[in-house]
Amino acid sequence: MVGEIEAAGELATGALIGRAVEPSTGEGHGGGHMCLNCGTALIGPHCHRCGQSGHVHRSLGAIGHEILHGVAHFEGKLWRTLPLLAWRPGELTRRYVEGERARFVSPMALFLFSIFAMFAVFSWAGLSAPSDIKVGGPAKQLELARQGMAEERAELIEKRDKRAVGDPKRRQAEEKLAELDRAIADLPTMKKVGATNEGFQATTRLSGWAPLDHGIEKWNKNPSLMLYKLQSSIYKFSWLLIPLSLPFMWLLFAWRREYHLYDHTVFVTYSIGFMSLLMIALTLASSVGVTSGTIALASMGIPFIHITRQLKQAYALRWLSAIVRAIFLSFFILIVLLIFLLLLLALGMTG
Incomplete structure (x- = not known):
């Protein structure tokens, strides 16, 4: 309702x-003798000088x-x-x-x-916009990211060890492994401030630009609210x-x-x-x-x-x-x- x-x-x-x-051209009412807005003598339903209707x-x-x-x-x-x-x-x-x-x-x-x-x-x-999007706390999200990177790192090590020293594909695997290690090192750090999962607070270092990082944090914390704001923005x-x-x-x-x-x-x-x-x-x-x-x-x-x-x-x-x-x-x-x-x-x- x-x-x-x-x-x-x-x-x-x-x-x-x-x-x-919407312009009101061609939609006049009956007029009077003088325009009540500018005092011009009316010769039609609207004043030809200021455009006001003659009928007020x-x-x-x-x-x-x-x-x-x-x-x-x-x-x-x-x-x-x-x-x-x-x-x-x-x-x-x-x-x-x-x-x-x-x-x-x-x-x-x-x-x-x-x-x-x-x-x-x-x-x-x-x-x-959906109002019931469920997301885990920052600690849970970070843990999932670490697990995924750890699995990818294990796969790279396995591929690297299958190649002989000097093999170009071994060198490519080592380069990817080094890049992944840098990405793991750059993950947000965690500070424990309480006993629950939500008691962990992430220090986000995604882009280095504070406003953008703050926006990403807002999306992570309350995606339903951000989707609602996005819908409102489309409207406005x-x-x-x-x-x-x-x-x-x-x-x-x-x-x-x-x-x-x-x-x-x-x-x-x-x-x-x-x-x-x-x-x-x-x-x-x-x-x-x-x-x-x-x-x-x-x-x-x-x-x-x-x-x-x-x-x-x-x-x-x-x-x-x-x-x-x-x-x-x-x-x-x-x-x-x-x-x-x-x-x-x-x-x-x-x-």
């Missing part, structure tokens, strides 16, 4: 935040009206945007870039709404995917001077919005019993088809050119996701 309440709250928040950044509410009930009005207009645009986003994403991208914006949800508003909605559905479906810093993707989009069209970074930004933002909505659909499909094989096939095939269509339509490409670029872009996406996760891990471990 708590998860469902949280999911509903996040979904409503996403709609309101999406609406907050001054009652407590108007707060709820404004919320419902804003969300309703956002949803109205959403239902005009989603069909194009699903089947003709490149056309939606091109029409928005070229100035047709009042009819559609803006890329950033759709991005915010879809991210909030995705995590709301994840919360409802119970998809979250998902916008980083947009700037991280732009250099790779530029590489795909570096010689096409008619396309600019703004075009690529709209492309990437709409694309991420669609992928988030696709994750929602797949999660809901899984919850109603769709087989895992079907979910896996859809999760691999639909994104590639969508990216191909969006590239073809947005950049006026031939099918072959769009498919080739989609293949490269798929690899770029994996790189972007890896960089994104590494940044979040660095933030979590050093923060």
